[in-house]
Amino acid sequence: MRRTTPTRLAAIGAASALALTACGIGGGTSEEENGGDAGSENGGDAGTENGGDADAEISGEISFMTWNLRGGYEEYFTDLVAEFEEEYPDVTVEWLDHPPEGFQDTLSADAAAGNLPDVINVGPELAYSLAAAGMLMDISETDPEAAETYLPEAWEGMTFEGAGGGTYGYPWYLNTGPSFFNTDLFEECGLDPENLPETYDELFEQGSTMGENCDGVSMIGRLPTIEMMGMYGVELMNEDATEFTFNNDEGVELVQHFIDLYSDAGLTAEALNALQTGELDAFKAGEVGWLPGSSYTLQELRDTAPDIYEAAAMGPLINNTSPNMYIQAIVVNADTPNAEASMAFSRFLTNAENQMEFAQAANVFPSIAELLDDPHFTEDDGTDNGAVRVEAADQLREAVAWWPPAFSGGADVEYLREQIAQAIQGQKTAQEALDDAVAYSNNRLSNQ
Incomplete structure (x- = not known):
């Protein structure tokens, strides 16, 4: 991209x-x-x-x-x-x-x-x-x-x-939306705000540096979601969409990155329980360096966190495959x-x-x-809204709806978060966490 x-x-x-x-x-x-x-x-x-x-x-x-x-x-x-x-x-x-x-x-x-x-x-x-x-x-x-x-x-x-x-x-x-970065937090924690992460490898590497240099903050504000797994390169379901398969090598690799980040103090305890609203709140509070946003994020920052808005930089949504x-x-x-x-x-x-x-x-x-x-989506009109709109519209040309429609936004989301949180806290391995999450989701799907 x-x-x-x-x-x-x-x-x-x-x-x-x-x-x-x-x-x-x-x-x-x-x-x-x-x-x-x-x-x-x-x-x-x-x-x-x-x-x-x-x-x-x-x-x-x-x-x-x-x-x-x-x-x-x-x-x-x-x-x-x-x-x-x-x-x-x-x-x-x-x-x-x-x-x-x-x-x-x-x-x-x-x-x-x-x-x-x-x-x-x-x-x-x-x-x-x-x-x-x-x-x-x-x-x-x-x-x-x-x-x-x-x-x-x-x-x-x-x-x-x-x-x-x-x-x-x-x-x-x-x-869809771009990535937002808190450049003030990057500077405070020894990172170069002119060299923002573009890949997941860079995100995790810089996240470890942020955790080493600053207490109580993290690069990432929540645990991996099903959409992040898709953007990372995890195969989420089998070809006929009858079974979830995200307990594969790529899925385990992604969860292990979060385990390592937590060990390096690059992921706060609050992130273990945060959902999307918690991630946004932490970014607005200056506690998180990276926020995968939407076209609405900009107004939220401008209206409710003007200091963070002043420090925010924007780039494409980080992904290894296609943006969500x-x-x-x-x-x-x-x-x-x-x-x-x-x-x-x-x-x-x-x-x-x-x-x-x-x-x-x-x-x-x-x-x-x-x-x-249309020029509405291709021409930057010099406003920050225009910049976000053009960035996001360009992103849509290769975007994918990574969320499998069979994946429950309630039960499956919460169970996946719980299993990954247990792995990060050392209660089970990354493989065991994803095996349990896949078994839960497949059982629910088969009984639907």
């Missing part, structure tokens, strides 16, 4: 902040800077880009559920629904927005009762559970031409080998009575023009490859 010169964020100049909603998407208004009709450059409107003119026979009432988006984006979705209904006058769309709490429980209950909405905004993990239960439409069968619209890795991220091999969602928006990305998708109920209308709305929502508008408004990234060539 191309390495850019680390950028000291505060030196670029401040940019206007976007208000964050509870689900982590930035609020705000769309900027009219996409340089022309994105829809015409990438296949036109929903009626023409996937199978011909808008079909007058498409009709019916459909429900569309999002997660905690009404507060920041009510006007966007209200207008989008109105435009779709104007194009398809025989279709009525009911927009439902679920509050931040209990979304998964609500969908599980709706699925059990046969009351799933027709079109739903979910991530791959929740989509996998619904697809494995036969609840979602396989759009690789019902709408195969859609595959040509989206980034191949985004489409692949919604293709679930462990659930029949189908593709169970239209990729909508993506997120996160996906939000639009899925269709397999039992919807109005399949054509549901697919037409899903294509309309995720077409180039609407993706571009939402990406600009929400500070996220489109899943359509051509849109990443």
Whole structure:
């Protein structure tokens, strides 16, 4: 991956902040800077880009559920629904927005009762559970031409080998982010802020130096995650995605790096229990040197840790393979009575023009490859937000959704963390820790 010169964020100049909603998407208004009709450059409107003119026979009432988006984006979705209904006058769309709490429980209950909405905004993990239960439409069968619209890795991220091999969602928006480094902490701990780590080997080496020279701080703020394993080069699952395999040599090697780092005082005890929010809090407190961030990290630092923001430098996400990305998708109920209308709305929502508008408004990234060539994502406008946006958009061109959709964000994540923490504390070996974690996850998967 191309390495850019680390950028000291505060030196670029401040940019206007976007208000964050509870689900982590930035609020705000769309900027009219996409340089022309994105829809015409990438296949036109929903009626023409996937199978011909808008079909007058498409009709019916459909429900569309999002997660905690009404507060920041009510006007966007209200207008989008109105435009779709104007194009398809025989279709009525009911927009439902679920509050931040209990979304998964609500969908599980709706699925059990046969009351799933027709079109739903979910991530791959929740989509996998619904697809494995036969609840979602396989759009690789019902709408195969859609595959040509989206980034191949985004489409692949919604293709679930462990659930029949189908593709169970239209990729909508993506997120990734650069690495952030606390250059003041680097200087304080005897490291060169002009020579920031670019590889995992350099990260661990400099982490040991930081631990030797400074007490109570560490380079890394949390234990290895499933995404880090993927970026390190660990094979996470077998080819047909029926078993986890991250207890291989590369996985053991990664965990051993953390064991050694802890022995060198380069990893604090607090990191053994930290999740993503704890890692961010430690970075903001000046206790951690490296933070794998997202497009939202910059505002968080600017608003809540201005001293750290002033000291922050930015570079690509450290990886040995490909950087990680996160996906939000639009899925269709397999039992919807109005399949054509549901697919037409899903294509309309995720077409180039609407993706571009939402990406600009929400500070996220489109899943359509051509849109990443838009000046909004390629030209640094001289602001720190612009620098992060260009860095992250460039990263998406080779990013992979490393999180296996079959890996539980609750049970599997916590059990993996517990096993690695025990290995770091000398209670078991790295191999034993990963063997136990793999056995746990495979047992849960086989009983799903």
